[in-house]
Amino acid sequence: MSEAIKRGVDNALKRYVDYLSNNVELVTAVESWMKTLSYLVAGRISKSHSTVIAELMYSSSSLFTLFNDYMLRKRHGLHTLQGAGARRLKIALSCLEAVEVFIEIAARRYADPNIKWILIFCVELLKTIGRFVLQLKYKSGLRYFPLINRLNRKAIHMDGVEERTDDSQSSNNQSYYTLPHSGRQIKSVNTGSWQGVASAPVSVGKTVLDKGQMVGEALHNLQPLIHLGTEACFGAESWKPWIASIITDLASLGILKQSHYRYSKNENSEMVRRKFILWMYLLRSPCYDRVTKQRLLRLLSVFQSIPWTQVYCWFHRSVSS
Known part of the structure; x- marks a missing residue:
């Protein structure tokens, strides 16, 4: 009986992947409409449930997009470009990030305040543990946002292959040689491209972080837990959680910035994004409410x-x- 159910699920999944591969633009449009509909639903159903329903629809659309990208990558053999363990962990963390806002809003609406904070702490703790595993075990370097880049479906639909991304370049370690002192990665002569400079990739693999950079990235990973811990001790209206969070982010950026010349182009873009996020502290309580x-x-x-x-x-x- 279980074998028959498994075969039925596999056949249904295969038919869906075939349909997905042949109708990439249609499925992408459905995903966009799901996100748009979540904005339209807010405040237009039941005022007591509209926010929860809207966030549920948005989280569902994000999970639907992750699932479709995963199946397309599997269909075209793109999973072989990255380690299986790191890939599974990134998928799990991406799914958790997709539903964490829904969990928080639903807990705030239907659960006791203590249960709400327990759920939020558990989610952030799982995310932090996963990020440290990526950093320490899989040497993932700087953590990008999002963890998994959106699939270039147009390239797959037109050419059958996806354009090279950071993950594909970082995982193809045999094509690059890492200098022992500087940590730079240079392409080996044997794997060089003889088609001219224009066809060469824009950036190479991820930087191998030294001890100082590992500390800076660890502070960046710990920032949510530091904020939650200080908020639990001093309350949401206190300045201390806000100050602790911004000091942690500033310290992380200060440590990582010391070796900015060693980062690739995409890693420098991530550093710029983190600097820009600092301006968002002006819109976070209590700074927003009081200043x-x-x-x-x-x-x-x-x-x-x-x-x-x-x-x-x-x-x-x-x-x-």
């Missing part, structure tokens, strides 16, 4: 006299209130 909010509202009141800005100002005021 940023009133200044933004005064700035918006000045912009109200400028044509075509009244609609945006009205929308921001309605959301803030």
